[in-house]
Amino acid sequence: MPTAVQIRRTGGPEVLEAGDVEIGDPGPGELLVDVAAAGVNYIDTYQRGGIYKIDLPATLGMEGAGTVAAVGEGVSGFAVGDRVAWQGVLGGYAQRALIPASAAVPVPEGVSAETAAATMLQGITAHYLVRSTYEVQDGDTILLHAAAGGVGLLLTQLAKARGARVIGTVSTEEKAALAREAGVDEVIRYDQVDFAEEVRRLTGGEGVAAVYDGVGKSTFDGSLASVRVRGFLVLFGAASGPVPPFDPQRLNAAGSVYLTRPTSAHYVRTREELEWRTGELFEAVASGALKVRVGAKYPLAEAAKAHEDLQGRRTTGKVLLIP
Template sequence: MPKAIRIHEYGGPEVLRYEEVSVGDPGPGQIRVRQSAIGVNFIDIYFRSGQYKAPQLPFTPGNEGAGTVVAVGEGVTGFAPGDRVAYGSASGTYAEEVVIEARMVVRVPDGIDDDTAAAMMLKGLTTQYLLRRTYKVQPGDTILFHAAAGGVGLIATQWAKHLGATVIGTVGSPDKVALAREHGCDHVILYRDEDFAARVKEITGGKGCQVVYDGVGKATFPASLDCLRPFGTFVSFGSASGPVAAFDIGLLGQKGSLYATRPTLFTHAADRATLEEMAADLFAVVQSGAVMIPVHTRAKLADAPKVHADLAGRQTTGATVMHP
């Protein structure tokens, strides 16, 4: 029987159990995939801890992966057994085999290996909607990207630089500064040690940024708002340090008629045509060499508890991929 990571109760990394599971045949509109690489993301920790609730317990975590189609359900067109595929908004991907809605899946082009595909789907598609849909980065813009050495950060800073922006990145420790610079940051700020809002004002000559992308949350809010110029956009897309607390919307007026938004990949990817456009854009910048996908950690699926402990402890940079 195939194996998977199962969560029977919410908690720390120790609740991740490696167990045999039964994987059914794909139903109408579904495909079954034998996975070769599984992406790891901070959202997996939110589900494991219970900050985000799964539909039921026990459940298999994970949204991202890549592999080969082994069976297709009724009514599925465009996919056949043997096709290489990847996905960033599936469910239950911490597994050897998984049944997925075909509408969540894209074909992987030649020239992109499975590890890269598994590492880039959730983080790369997140980057795509952030930089190309939520606030469309233009040449000459100055942007602030928090956690620039993280999985999304290292993709986003390269892509933003490629789009012609001046990129300011924040990182949590001195050893991540060089990495952030190598991946497109023009300026790097240690957000735990420096007043990052004051540094942004200094770097921008008092003007501020057009946009702040914030996946950190509690630790960087509301100071992120002080980094924006009038009519600037605050984009909250994650809460690695804890969620942003409720705030008075009047704050946005006081700080310069700001825009604030909380988009998610799931909303964007729900429309099949949009997902295909986003994936094509992502694959194009990766295949051109403009954006490299840094896979810094590879681990066995059975070692998921250690993988989660390292990710939560900010011990990782770039992407982590697990192999069944």
Template sequence: MYAIQIETFGGPEVLNYKAVPNPTPKAGEALIKLAASGINFIDVYHRTGRYPNNLPLIPGQEGAGVVEAVGEGVTEFKVGDRVAYTNVPGSYAEYAAVPASKLVPVPTGMDFRYAAAAMLQGMTAHYLCHTTYPVKEGDSVLVHAGAGGVGLLLIQMCKMLGAQVFTTVSTEEKAVLAKEAGADEVILYNSQDFEAEIKRLTGGVGVEVVYDAVGKTTFDKSLNSLKQFGYLVLYGASSGAVPPIDPIILMRGSYFLTRPTLGHYIADRTVLLSRAGDVLNWTQAGKLKLRVEHTYPLSQAAQAHIDLEGRATTGKLVLIPGS
């Protein structure tokens, strides 16, 4: 099969498209012929070595396709089943061997591109607003990077839960997308001070929660945008790592600071099936609008990473194996 393999950490140029041996499913695993593979910012961290891994490495954390074979002991899935998964490395490839416990069924008729695109970012948005800080009717929330893959889904889910949603974006074009997703107010962070805008929009009170995937450049102002007892949910660091802090700064408003990760929120299979079921079924029914605006042949994974890191894209990026 063909796959993207990393033999040394570095820039997009280390993403090598090459022939590698087909995986063989072990006990408890299924072999998936991948129809679509999702691209996520965590893939950049794996490529650069920020999140260390053993080399050589096939990157990618999510995919969707058809079960080609099953290993010993697999009873929940059979050959021909439509499935998707996330949090399993190796999806930048034509085939992947995946623990059956990580697979979820894909609704009949659903485009595999959308199934792959929905898994990591959709379930991330789901746990952020349903579990990490459960959004309530009437809450005010701030979502950074509102035109990104998670951001657009998080805006929609927060609106489903009855929140007033503020968001930050970099351009007027991205502001339109965030508005279409349901944001009540969009702040252009290149020309507006989002902390000052949040204080103005909330009458100086602040928001119940800030969902921050940007990190270094937004952290201080995100904290200052909270109301008393507010939650700063730091779930990414696209601008770089937040420097070490003295927890005493949380005394400003008896704030809560958390750095969640998806793996902990889908470790229980019942919870995984529930979260994935919500996201996939909402998407299939049109209740959740998922933007898959950028698809690339598997061989062009390096270009996809260049576009992702350059913030030249909106919504979700997907690789198409076999092309």
């Protein structure tokens, strides 16, 4: 059984190598964690492909959950045996990971390790997008792309809880059903119809208060055409590829639209912010108010297949590696 999945060079899924990787004792401020579940995220594919630069060789994986096996010098608040989850640092695709204690949070009772791993990165993203980037208001209509995806299913539920009407795009009937189940009010098959026209129709010509667009290249123009005057275009990812260079004058023509390209590191800048977001998420998960769907699980040795399926639009909800 491999102990970790590394890349030594950038490229396609084939550069993911499952093998044995030595891991040392935790240094000052670190936790050594026995990983129970590691999240697979789009950012892993950007790092693997070289769009986001990281030092190589590297063990990929930007989130996970497990049990503390050893505690480094100067760490307070965590002990051996504690159940923890983390996000935002590399090293998750492994049986054991060294994690800065500052990135870890306790996993409450009643929340499984798999659910915890599935809640961290995409949950924090959904939380900051609807609470801090554009704060969704009761009665708003919003547009969300890839509504049956990892971020999509969580963002839908958080926006509905704030009283929004959610218009969501998906590419298959199975995804449409999942999106509706999560609370999407109006599902658009953007593989079949012009979604911007449909959004205008559904909003009586007005457009939406905010578009949450993690698809990027293939949706950006339609997203801009879907925002209401003085609305927000929140471009938070590039699942279909990066958006080409953009003339700001287009924001004027679209109705004095606000465009932002947020990233999660800027929305968990302090320990307080991390605890606020994860605290609300875990409370909602534990109470049953927030449903976390794990759509697929793979062993470490099949990390390449997990990447292929995520990038091939074959997954829904969260994708996990189980070491």
